[in-house]
Amino acid sequence: MENNGDSNEDYDSSLPAEKWRGDEKLFQWKGFWFRLQYLPGTRQVLDNFKPLPSDVILASFPKTGTTWLKALLYSIINRSSRVCLRTTHPHMLVPTLEVQLYGTHQESFSTFASTRSPARILATHLPHQLLADTVKPSDCRMVYVTRNPKDTLTSFWQFVLKSRSYEEPWPLEVAVEKFCRGVVPFGPYYDHVLGFWKESLERPEKVFFVTYEELKDDTRTHVKRLADFLGCPFTGDGDEEVLEEIVIGCSFEELSNYEVNKSSEHSQWMKLPFSSFFRKGDVGDHRNYLSNEMVERIDTITGEKFHQSGFIYGIN
Numbered sequence: 001m002e003n004n005g006d007s008n009e010d011y012d013s014s015l016p017a018e019k020w021r022g023d024e025k026l027f028q029w030k031g032f033w034f035r036l037q038y039l040p041g042t043r044q045v046l047d048n049f050k051p052l053p054s055d056v057i058l059a060s061f062p063k064t065g066t067t068w069l070k071a072l073l074y075s076i077i078n079r080s081s082r083v084c085l086r087t088t089h090p091h092m093l094v095p096t097l098e099v100q101l102y103g104t105h106q107e108s109f110s111t112f113a114s115t116r117s118p119a120r121i122l123a124t125h126l127p128h129q130l131l132a133d134t135v136k137p138s139d140c141r142m143v144y145v146t147r148n149p150k151d152t153l154t155s156f157w158q159f160v161l162k163s164r165s166y167e168e169p170w171p172l173e174v175a176v177e178k179f180c181r182g183v184v185p186f187g188p189y190y191d192h193v194l195g196f197w198k199e200s201l202e203r204p205e206k207v208f209f210v211t212y213e214e215l216k217d218d219t220r221t222h223v224k225r226l227a228d229f230l231g232c233p234f235t236g237d238g239d240e241e242v243l244e245e246i247v248i249g250c251s252f253e254e255l256s257n258y259e260v261n262k263s264s265e266h267s268q269w270m271k272l273p274f275s276s277f278f279r280k281g282d283v284g285d286h287r288n289y290l291s292n293e294m295v296e297r298i299d300t301i302t303g304e305k306f307h308q309s310g311f312i313y314g315i316n
């Protein structure tokens, strides 16, 4: 997988830009907002990545359950969880295409545990609107996870707040404002979710759509559905035990307690410790932070964007 050395400056002057945090801006490209450092990798993915028909691509908007799904997909496809998960952070099991394989912080694919999986597992935060021409011709499978907008925003705000890359405070009001206008990395959130939701309706055999809340509510059932979708159902002798081990081994409680996931270390590309991908893992945590006005504002947009498209989700 190559990087032709596209420089960040190529994008700087020509694209619409908005202040993000500190001195950093986000850039709007093809209808979505990007951190400058991920634009070259994104272009590389779209220009050069050719999925294999056997590939499994996990797609998600940030903070919607990516880390959990990385652990689950790896475990389902490899029929186990504990051994590898105890020693390897989920983000080092399954690489994110535009960041870890094609991006400015490249690590070779062989660094990742999923190299040794029966099927390659790759992740991306890129929206379907951009990825369609790359993934459709290959016939690969995609799994999309989403999460209700208020918890996604809350998780995101907390994550950015704790990032050591920024010195200045980041008031929740600012985060809400940006989220509602879609000006967040890989945003707008609503367009991102709807792109994959529509695709999952059109091609259910190739695009599996699941929500964080469904998974929390009944992990077992959805892990079974996932395994069916991936063509490796839990129907053999001893599979019930394996399924149980995977559900427990990938639960927030277990995963966040493995030493590697509590670690303050980070890989080449992450400025954040491995531990920062595990915060609370709850449904409804937004109630502890968002004001009534904020909730009302987000719910109104959710109604306009999701419900008017026929996707009844995201208000509760």
Ligand SMILES: Nc1ncnc2c1ncn2[C@@H]1O[C@H](COP(=O)(O)OS(=O)(=O)O)[C@@H](OP(=O)(O)O)[C@H]1O
Binding pocket: 060, 061, 062, 063, 064, 065, 066, 067, 068, 151, 154, 155, 156, 158, 250, 251, 252, 253, 255, 277, 278, 279, 280, 281, 282, 285
């Ligand atoms: N195993 C498991 N089960 C349930 N929830 C989990 C799990 N692992 C991580 N998390 C929670 O997911 C939130 C992080 O989202 P992402 O993994 O999508 O983040 S990222 O995009 O990879 O940066 C973040 O949510 P919040 O706790 O609400 O901030 C994590 O705590």
